[in-house]
Amino acid sequence: MIQVLRAVFFKDVMLKLLSLLLAILTWLALSSIQRESTPVGTVSLYSQKLTFFNVEVVILSSASDVHDYRVEPKTVEVTVEGDSKVLQGLESKDVRAMVDLTGLESGTDVRKRIELSTPAGVKHVKVNPKEARVIFPTRH
Numbered sequence: 001m002i003q004v005l006r007a008v009f010f011k012d013v014m015l016k017l018l019s020l021l022l023a024i025l026t027w028l029a030l031s032s033i034q035r036e037s038t039p040v041g042t043v044s045l046y047s048q049k050l051t052f053f054n055v056e057v058v059i060l061s062s063a064s065d066v067h068d069y070r071v072e073p074k075t076v077e078v079t080v081e082g083d084s085k086v087l088q089g090l091e092s093k094d095v096r097a098m099v100d101l102t103g104l105e106s107g108t109d110v111r112k113r114i115e116l117s118t119p120a121g122v123k124h125v126k127v128n129p130k131e132a133r134v135i136f137p138t139r140h
Helices: 002-010 013-036 084-088
Strands: 047-060 070-072 075-083 096-100 110-113 115-117 122-128 131-135
Touching: 047 070, 047 084, 075 084, 096 110
Parallel strands: 047 096
Antiparallel strands: 047 075, 070 131, 075 122, 096 115, 110 131
């Protein structure tokens, strides 16, 4: 048994070291290529998370809708993820938080999901809060 183990570990040591060196070089080359050519919209090994506070919530409604809607909260906290190079130049104005009110009739205590729009290569991870309360104008 000991002779078998010696043969496995010590026979052709130079070939085994050469194989290990080639495997390491191949891994380094492939990881370098992946880092340079990561497609837009995917998250690479070098991704980061970035949180923006006080991102303004924008109301989307049809052009013919003349209601004076308001939403609460007016700002949200948004966490995004992407390649560190892409996130370096990202500002809070590049991330949009929206509430779609198209086709909404008046009601009481309506809650709508907050939708996010981010630039290419940036993925939204979290928005806090997830919903906004729609406040309808008071009628006189």
